[in-house]
Amino acid sequence: MLSSECVMAENDSKEMQGFTREQINNMFSFWTDVTKLPTIGPLYAFSKDITSYASDFVNLGKVMAELKTNMDTYWTLMSAAYARAMKETMERAPKQLLTKDDFENYRRAAIEAFEDAFTELFASAEFSAIYGKMFSSQLDVSRNIQGIAEKNSKTLNLPTRSEVDDILKDVAELKRSVRDLKRSIEMNDKTGTTT
Amino acid sequence: MTKQELRPDQKQDVQPPGEPARTVKQPNVADEIKESYRKLEKARSILHTAGDIEVGQTPNEVLVETRAYKLLHYQQMVSKTAKTPILVVYALINKSYVLDLQQDKSWVKSLLSQGFDVYLIDWKTPTPADKYISFDDYVNCYIDDCVNTVLKKTKVDKLTLHGYCMGATMSTMYTTLHQEKVRNLAVIAPVVDTEKDTTVIGNLAKHMDVDKMVNVIGNLPSEQLYACYSALKPFKQGVNKYFNLVQNIDNEQFVGNFLRIEKWLYDTPPIAGETFRQWIGDIYQKNLLVKNELRLGSELIDLSKVNVPLLNIVADEDHLVSPQCSAPLNDMVSSTDKRLMRFHTGHVGLIASLYSQNNVLPKVGQWLKARSQ
Numbered sequence: 001m002l003s004s005e006c007v008m009a010e011n012d013s014k015e016m017q018g019f020t021r022e023q024i025n026n027m028f029s030f031w032t033d034v035t036k037l038p039t040i041g042p043l044y045a046f047s048k049d050i051t052s053y054a055s056d057f058v059n060l061g062k063v064m065a066e067l068k069t070n071m072d073t074y075w076t077l078m079s080a081a082y083a084r085a086m087k088e089t090m091e092r093a094p095k096q097l098l099t100k101d102d103f104e105n106y107r108r109a110a111i112e113a114f115e116d117a118f119t120e121l122f123a124s125a126e127f128s129a130i131y132g133k134m135f136s137s138q139l140d141v142s143r144n145i146q147g148i149a150e151k152n153s154k155t156l157n158l159p160t161r162s163e164v165d166d167i168l169k170d171v172a173e174l175k176r177s178v179r180d181l182k183r184s185i186e187m188n189d190k191t192g193t194t195t
Numbered sequence: 196m197t198k199q200e201l202r203p204d205q206k207q208d209v210q211p212p213g214e215p216a217r218t219v220k221q222p223n224v225a226d227e228i229k230e231s232y233r234k235l236e237k238a239r240s241i242l243h244t245a246g247d248i249e250v251g252q253t254p255n256e257v258l259v260e261t262r263a264y265k266l267l268h269y270q271q272m273v274s275k276t277a278k279t280p281i282l283v284v285y286a287l288i289n290k291s292y293v294l295d296l297q298q299d300k301s302w303v304k305s306l307l308s309q310g311f312d313v314y315l316i317d318w319k320t321p322t323p324a325d326k327y328i329s330f331d332d333y334v335n336c337y338i339d340d341c342v343n344t345v346l347k348k349t350k351v352d353k354l355t356l357h358g359y360c361m362g363a364t365m366s367t368m369y370t371t372l373h374q375e376k377v378r379n380l381a382v383i384a385p386v387v388d389t390e391k392d393t394t395v396i397g398n399l400a401k402h403m404d405v406d407k408m409v410n411v412i413g414n415l416p417s418e419q420l421y422a423c424y425s426a427l428k429p430f431k432q433g434v435n436k437y438f439n440l441v442q443n444i445d446n447e448q449f450v451g452n453f454l455r456i457e458k459w460l461y462d463t464p465p466i467a468g469e470t471f472r473q474w475i476g477d478i479y480q481k482n483l484l485v486k487n488e489l490r491l492g493s494e495l496i497d498l499s500k501v502n503v504p505l506l507n508i509v510a511d512e513d514h515l516v517s518p519q520c521s522a523p524l525n526d527m528v529s530s531t532d533k534r535l536m537r538f539h540t541g542h543v544g545l546i547a548s549l550y551s552q553n554n555v556l557p558k559v560g561q562w563l564k565a566r567s568q
Contacts, residue, residue, distance in 0.1 A: 100227065107438065115430040122395045122426045132402025139404065139411045146411065165326070172327035176492065179336055
């Protein structure tokens with residue numbers, strides 16, 4: 001009796017209100033699948049990485065602010081050199097420009113003054129340091145943008161630049177190993193021939 | 196001061212008594228402006244043709260071509276009088292045709308006319324895939340392959356290695372490691388002791404974060420090189436040369452010379468990242484070459500090992516590699532036959548000028564010939 005009740009109950013559950021269990025499962029799993037959909041697409045990847053993206057953009061802002069500070073210092077040095085050159089030009093150049101020679105002398109004086117001022121600047125330790133800092137900040141900006149782009153490469157299932165870099169490094173090292181092996185074989189052959 | 200007034204230092208043009216009155220023709224300002232405008236327009240249109248001008252016209256054949264270089268062999272012009280062939284190692288900065296820029300200023304042609312058998316390594320432009328090519332590859336692979344090819348072709352056991360600028364430094368590195376294949380080392384403006392370098396380039400290199408640059412960008416981009424060039428004599432050369440061009444725009448020879456140099460200046464390939472890292476980091480910042488601590492792969496570059504005849508050619512007015520940076524090479528090597536030649540010219544003037552043809556090359560040829568039999 002018990003077993004026949006169980007069979008009946010099972011049949012009931014299999015065909016609940018005219019639906020088979022399979023149909024019901026499909027009906028429910030449809031919504032489950034819909035909710036899972038972003039996990040295989042870029043949207044999910046973006047939503048998963050949202051914190052990381054936000055952090056990247058904050059960092060980008062920071063390095064851009066640093067770049068601006070360094071660029072301001074750079075332009076301050078350049079402007080000071082320019083002002084110095086202009087002052088020198090005024091002192092060295094003819095006071096009035098009336099003849100062709102006056103213009104020629106003005107040009108010469110200006111070239112000399114600007115050359116002196118800017119060469120002195122470019123050869124100074126201060127300029128070298130700020131130029132280095134500015135260049136470094138520019139690289140930081142590029143690095144941050146690259147970091148964001150690399151995440152997108154992952155989203156698209158493409159190898160990232162770092163991964164391609166690793167392969168290039170491996171290829172370069174392999175080439176060197178092949179070269180060294182070839183050389184050692186040649187050396188062994190030569191030694192073998194002479195002995 | 197009006198036009199008629201004179202400053203105390205100015206002499207008045209006094210009419211001698213009894214002579215007929217001279218009529219001094221005043222230049223017409225309008226005509227001058229018109230003429231200047233014509234010259235300016237002509238200069239503007241000519242500058243666009245710089246890329247078309249022909250360079251490197253001395254006949255040659257390509258002996259070997261790989262992804263990294265072409266090995267050129269120049270046709271002999273006179274019967275060969277020097278037994279030892281010359282292999283010219285050009286720099287990785289700009290293109291090698293500066294050594295054969297034009298017929299009357301060609302370094303290569305002058306060597307050929309003096310009876311030398313001349314070969315040249317013409318480096319190709321590195322691509323982003325070449326980021327990890329290092330000095331080890333350039334010296335121990337590419338230069339060595341070229342040396343072996345030349346030795347095999349000429350059936351001699353040693354050659355003269357002749358490098359320019361960065362190529363001179365690479366030639367020196369090669370000689371320390373493969374001296375058995377080198378009869379003479381003749382270098383032009385080699386970068387050796389960077390602590391003594393007084394140039395703007397040396398100054399800018401001091402604070403460059405080269406590791407970060409290579410990691411982020413890869414190869415050194417051409418634009419970065421232009422930025423460095425523009426800091427070298429920015430007005431005397433960078434600006435003034437265009438005034439001179441406008442003034443001499445009707446002088447065909449002047450314009451031709453100008454355009455060839457201009458073409459070369461702006462023909463700047465990138466430099467392979469790893470090589471640049473060593474160039475700036477190891478050589479300019481840490482000065483490892485002069486400390487005998489530079490490593491190419493597993494091998495140490497010890498300059499004191501060089502004992503072949505050495506000719507070191509430097510320029511007093513060199514603003515890219517100062518003579519103080521190049522000259523110490525002669526003190527570092529063990530060679531007993533060594534000579535330092537100094538010339539009153541600049542980095543490019545040393546190799547591609549009439550001065551070089553008349554003053555530098557005859558002496559270089561003489562030195563080489565005495566050691567090439």
